[in-house]
Each structure stands twice: as C-alpha cells, then as structure tokens.
Amino acid sequence: xxxxxxxxxxxxxxxxxxxxxxxxxxxxxxxxxxxxxxxxxxxxxxxxxxxxxxxxxxxxxxxxxxxxxxxxxxxxxxxxxxxxxxxxxxxxxxxxxxxxxxxxxxxxxxxxxxxxxxxxxxxxxxxxxxxxxxxxxxxxxxxxxxxxxxxxxxxxxxxxxxxxxxxxxxxxxxxxxxxxxxxxxxxxxxxxxxxxxxxxxxxxxxxxxxxxxxxxxxxxxxxxxxxxxxxxxxxxxxxxxxxxxxxxxxxxxxxxxxxxxxxxxxxxxxxxxxxxxxxxxxxxxxxxxxxxxxxxxxxxxxxxxxxxxxxxxxxxxxxxxxxxxxxxxxxxxxxxxxxxxxxxxxxxxxxxxxxxxxxxxxxxxxxxxxxxxxxxxxxxxxxxxxxxxxxxxxx
Amino acid sequence: xxxxxxxxxxxxxxxxxxxxxxxxxxxxxxxxxxxxxxxxxxxxxxxxxxxxxxxxxxxxxxxxxxxxxxxxxxxxxxxxxxxxxxxxxxxxxxxxxxxxxxxxxxxxxxxxxxxxxxxxxxxxxxxxxxxxxxxxxxxxxxxxxxxxxxxxxxxxxxxxxxxxxxxxxxxxxxxxxxxxxxxxxxxxxxxxxxxxxxxxxxxxxxxxxxxxxxxxxxxxxxxxxxxxxxxxxxxx
Numbered sequence: 001x002x003x004x005x006x007x008x009x010x011x012x013x014x015x016x017x018x019x020x021x022x023x024x025x026x027x028x029x030x031x032x033x034x035x036x037x038x039x040x041x042x043x044x045x046x047x048x049x050x051x052x053x054x055x056x057x058x059x060x061x062x063x064x065x066x067x068x069x070x071x072x073x074x075x076x077x078x079x080x081x082x083x084x085x086x087x088x089x090x091x092x093x094x095x096x097x098x099x100x101x102x103x104x105x106x107x108x109x110x111x112x113x114x115x116x117x118x119x120x121x122x123x124x125x126x127x128x129x130x131x132x133x134x135x136x137x138x139x140x141x142x143x144x145x146x147x148x149x150x151x152x153x154x155x156x157x158x159x160x161x162x163x164x165x166x167x168x169x170x171x172x173x174x175x176x177x178x179x180x181x182x183x184x185x186x187x188x189x190x191x192x193x194x195x196x197x198x199x200x201x202x203x204x205x206x207x208x209x210x211x212x213x214x215x216x217x218x219x220x221x222x223x224x225x226x227x228x229x230x231x232x233x234x235x236x237x238x239x240x241x242x243x244x245x246x247x248x249x250x251x252x253x254x255x256x257x258x259x260x261x262x263x264x265x266x267x268x269x270x271x272x273x274x275x276x277x278x279x280x281x282x283x284x285x286x287x288x289x290x291x292x293x294x295x296x297x298x299x300x301x302x303x304x305x306x307x308x309x310x311x312x313x314x315x316x317x318x319x320x321x322x323x324x325x326x327x328x329x330x331x332x333x334x335x336x337x338x339x340x341x342x343x344x345x346x347x348x349x350x351x352x353x354x355x356x357x358x359x360x361x362x363x364x365x366x367x368x369x370x371x372x373x374x375x376x377x378x379x380x381x382x383x384x385x386x387x388x389x390x391x392x393x394x395x
Numbered sequence: 396x397x398x399x400x401x402x403x404x405x406x407x408x409x410x411x412x413x414x415x416x417x418x419x420x421x422x423x424x425x426x427x428x429x430x431x432x433x434x435x436x437x438x439x440x441x442x443x444x445x446x447x448x449x450x451x452x453x454x455x456x457x458x459x460x461x462x463x464x465x466x467x468x469x470x471x472x473x474x475x476x477x478x479x480x481x482x483x484x485x486x487x488x489x490x491x492x493x494x495x496x497x498x499x500x501x502x503x504x505x506x507x508x509x510x511x512x513x514x515x516x517x518x519x520x521x522x523x524x525x526x527x528x529x530x531x532x533x534x535x536x537x538x539x540x541x542x543x544x545x546x547x548x549x550x551x552x553x554x555x556x557x558x559x560x561x562x563x564x565x566x567x568x569x570x571x572x573x574x575x576x577x578x579x580x581x582x583x584x585x586x587x588x589x590x591x592x593x594x595x596x597x598x599x600x601x602x603x604x605x606x607x608x609x610x611x612x613x614x615x616x617x618x619x620x621x622x623x624x625x626x627x628x629x630x631x
Binding site for chain 2: 348
C-alpha cells in the first residue's frame with residue numbers, strides 16, 4: 001500500500017478520499033483496445049465478402065483469423081483485473097439484466113461462437129477436408145477433427161458452405177457493431193463521470209474500432225508478406241489505405257464534434273475537464289492520439305488520395321501510418337479510461353496514476369496480453385494458411 | 396425536446412426496470428437520512444466510529460464516512476479538505492480575516508432510490524434492502540469495480556483484503572437489532588438523524604418539513620435519500 005501513500009502526496013486540489021487509487025488500470029485500457037481491433041478487422045473482412053470488394057481478397061482470411069486471435073485474448077485482461085477472477089462465471093450464470101456490463105459475456109460468446117468460429121469454419125471446411133487427406137499423422141487427424149465429420153466436398157455442399165458463410169457475415173456486421181458499440185456504452189452510460197457520459201461514446205468507440213482494426217490488418221498484411229517473401233498486392237494495400245483514410249476522417253470528425261460540443265456547452269464539469277486535457281492528458285491526447293495518431297496519418301493517406309507516389313515510397317508510408325494509427329487508438333483508449341479517473345467527481349482536484357513494471361496490472365503483464373494474440377495468429381496462419389487455400393481453390 | 400418527452404412517456408412504465416428503482420415495501424420502514432450542516436462541528440467522531448464499527452481499513456484511502464471542510468475566501472476562491480477523512484479533526488490554515496464562510500459537510504452513502512451502483516452491478520451483488528439500504532454481498536461481488544465508477548459521490552472503495560466493493564451499510568447489522576448506526580450514535584451535536592420516510596409523524600418528515608433541504612448533485616437524478624440542511628451550492 002506504499003504506492004497509495006506516495007500518490008496521496010501527489011493529489012492536486014481536493015478529491016474524495018476513496019479516489020486516490022485508479023480502479024480501472026492498464027488492463028481496462030487493453031480490453032476496449034483489443035475488442036476494437038477484433039471488430040475493425042471483422043468489418044474489413046466483411047467488406048470483401050458482403051460488398052464484393054474483390055480487390056481486398058488478399059486480406060480477407062487474414063482479417064478473419066486476426067479477429068479470432070484477438071477475440072480469444074480480449075476477455076483475459078478483463079477477467080484478470082477482477083478482484084475475484086474465479087467468480088467471473090457469475091456474469092453468465094446470474095447476470096443482473098439492468099447492468100450494461102452483464103450483457104458482455106453473451107455478446108462475447110455470440111461473436112466468438114456464432115459469428116467468427118462459424119464463418120471461419122464454413123470458409124475453411126473444404127480445405128480442412130482436402131488437407132486432412134493430403135497431410136499425414138497428427139496434422140491429418142487434427143484437420144479431420146476440425147471438419148467436425150463433415151467431409152462432403154461436392155459442389156453442392158461447398159455451395160451451401162458459401163451461402164451459410166455469407167449469411168453469417170451479414171449477421172456478423174451488426175454483431176461487430178454491437179460488440180464495440182456496447183463497449184462504448186459501458187463507459188458512455190456512466191452519468192457520474194462527465195468525461196465518459198456522452199451519447200456519442202458508443203459511436204466514437206465503433207469508428208475508432210474500425211480505424212484500429214483496418215490499421216492492424218494493413219500492418220499484418222505487409223508484415224506477413226515480408227515474412228513470406230512475397231510481393232505485396234499494391235491495389236489491395238491502396239484499397240485498405242483508402243478505407244483507413246475515410247474511416248479515420250469520420251472518427252476524427254466525431255471526436256472533434258464531441259470536444260466542440262463540450263467546449264460550447266461548457267457545463268459544470270468544463271473547468272475540470274479543461275484542466276485535465278491541458279494538464280495530465282496533454283501528451284497522450286494532443287501529441288500521441290491527436291497529432292501522431294490521427295493528423296499525420298490523415299495527411300499521409302489523404303495525399304495518396306490525390307497523388308500516388310511510387311510503390312517504394314507508398315509502402316513505408318503505409319507501414320508508418322498503420323503503426324501510428326494503432327498507437328493513436330491505444331492512446332485514445334488510454335485517454336478515455338485513465339483520463340476519466342484522474343479527476344475527482346467532486347470536480348475539485350486530480351489524483352495521479354503510476355503503473356509498475358511487474359504485477360498483474362503492470363507494464364509487463366500488459367505487454368503479454370498485447371503480444372499473445374500475435375502468437376495465436378501465427379499459429380492460426382500456420383494451421384490455416386490463407387495463401388495455400390487460395391492455391392487449392394483452383395484444384 | 397419532443398424526443399425526450401416521447402422517450403419518457405414510453406419508458407415510464409418500465410422505470411423500475413431501466414433504473415435500479417424498486418417500489419418501496421410499505422410494510423417496512425424506508426430509511427432516509429438527514430444531516431444538518433449548521434450543527435456539524437467537524438469533530439470527525441462519525442468517521443472514526445464508522446471505521447471502528449465496520450472494520451474499515453485504517454489507511455487514509457478507505458472510507459465509508461468522512462467529513463469535508465469547505466472554506467470560501469473573500470475573493471470567492473474555494474478550498475476543500477478532508478485530511479484522513481476528518482477522523483483526526485480539522486484545522487483551519489486560512490486567516491479568519493480572509494474567510495467569507497466556512498463549514499463542515501459529513502459525507503456517506505446516499506442510499507439512492509435509483510442507485511447507479513445497483514444498476515450497473517453485473518451480477519447483482521450490490522442490491523437494495525427492503526428498507527431502502529444499499530448493500531453489497533461480499534460473497535458474491537466479483538470485484539469489477541463498475542459500481543465504484545458509477546457512484547457519483549465517491550462513497551465506494553475496493554476492500555484491500557476482501558477484494559470486493561465496500562461501502563456504508565447504514566450499519567444494517569445494528570439497525571436489525573434496533574440500534575442506531577454508529578455515526579449517528581456518536582455525533583455530539585445531533586447533526587445526523589435517520590428515520591422512516593413512510594412515517595408521516597416520524598423524525599424525517601419533521602426534519603424535511605422544518606428545514607430547507609437539498610440533496611447532492613440533484614441533476615443526476617439518483618433519488619438520493621440523504622438530505623442536507625444548509626447545503627451550499629459549492630458542495631459536490
């Protein structure tokens with residue numbers, strides 16, 4: 001508890017005595033961040049399938065597997081931050097229906113089990129059957145198990161796979177909107193906290209999710225191509241860049257609208273929020289989220305809309321933009337979650353936030369949760385390689 | 396405006412469902428609390444007794460009840476303090492010539508009728524007793540801290556050993572034995588009263604009738620049942 005005594009010395013102004021410690025720390029920053037990556041990646045995949053944006057095809061399966069890998073991890077920081085993680089199942093077994101948070105388990109399971117797993121299964125079933133015949137030993141058995149015993153690869157059955165997969169994608173789009181809009185609602189519905197309490201919060205979360213998910217797929221597509229030593233499909237990358245630009249502009253507009261509205265309305269919380277953004281959040285809001293995470297990528301991608309320099313220039317700039325956007329959206333989550341707890345609900349002062357290196361809520365643990373999905377994705381890409389699938393479609 | 400009216404008219408039958416509001420059980424007392432700021436001398440006995448009675452951790456970061464000292468200076472600036480929750484009493488370090496007004500405000504759970512904390516608890520571990528007292532079932536709480544975020548008054552904390560949400564229970568264990576809550580028992584000036592809001596002849600009705608009472612943050616519509624006499628606009 002020594003750190004609390006240390007923080008007590010750093011209190012600025014007056015805060016309620018129970019407000020010294022921030023109750024939602026780095027793990028709760030990661031939860032909406034990772035969930036957003038899932039929703040965004042899925043929506044990008046859906047563009048190809050539902051809206052027939054053929055040029056995005058090279059990223060389609062990568063985006064789906066990315067969404068699955070990150071979704072499998074999304075719940076872990078949330079559960080590990082609980083005071084009683086072993087009671088987490090109570091949210092599912094005895095949910096309190098008036099609570100916005102109580103619905104989380106059901107939306108999560110719906111998205112994981114019904115949308116992502118089913119869609120990927122229908123997409124890969126024919127390949128799983130073919131791979132189970134081609135491979136030997138353990139891998140063959142594993143692929144066979146993954147087919148769930150449905151080994152019919154006749155044109156008629158594969159056509160049904162396609163139809164059902166399409167249907168699930170159509171259902172999946174509102175589900176992805178629900179998943180992340182809902183995460184925004186968890187914050188937006190807290191009327192006690194004026195930094196969170198805005199009707200725009202679910203919409204802002206949704207668009208920022210799309211931004212971060214598209215940026216992640218863009219980065220992964222380039223990274224995977226580099227690892228595989230294959231040429232990047234530039235029309236595809238340009239198309240992803242185009243969508244990233246449009247959604248980024250929308251996201252920036254919505255967030256600006258939120259801020260302009262707060263400034264013009266200037267309610268009773270205005271002074272404390274003004275001190276918050278010009279004080280404790282100066283670097284994370286204006287520099288990391290605003291300038292580096294939003295303005296620089298918007299200008300870079302915007303210029304590409306008007307005039308496209310050659311590939312050698314575009315590729316590193318796309319890489320830079322995707323990484324900057326991923327960093328910017330992380331700090332957007334940081335500014336919402338941490339920023340919303342730095343000021344007192346008395347509106348008269350601030351507490352401070354320190355994060356340790358080790359411990360359940362330390363930097364290292366946070367790093368584990370952010371790196372883990374990349375390992376899971378590597379496994380998925382090894383087990384279900386989209387590039388091999390493409391080759392076999394022509395068999 | 397029209398949209399708000401429409402939404403209100405549609406949601407009205409479901410108010411009890413959307414909010415955490417339960418219809419009071421008329422056969423049971425429905426407790427409300429009155430605090431007379433004009434009588435509070437800031438001795439901190441209430442906060443001290445609360446810690447002792449309820450095994451609240453002694454560290455200065457965990458309080459079910461505390462006392463704030465407000466000082467408004469002649470230049471209009473405001474200073475608020477509550478060192479160690481006011482348990483050790485309060486000192487005034489501003490010269491009296493500079494002071495326009497100073498007063499003490501005891502704080503505790505408002506036991507709201509439409510409690511945001513009850514509304515957000517994902518498992519129902521935070522609930523309202525039939526007497527209108529907001530309680531936490533520590534054997535059921537998962538420690539998600541959503542209720543702590545939702546309380547506008549800063550009345551909740553995470554118990555450092557139990558790892559569950561903790562808050563004022565209006566000394567429910569004492570109420571059930573016919574005893575007064577500890578903070579009420581030790582107040583030397585009688586600045587605190589509590590009673591059945593259903594009882595038209597009770598102390599709460601008398602208090603509300605004879606004083607000009609306000610609740611904290613009325614704009615949040617939490618249905619606070621903690622009524623203050625002499626509450627300045629500066630108090631949040």
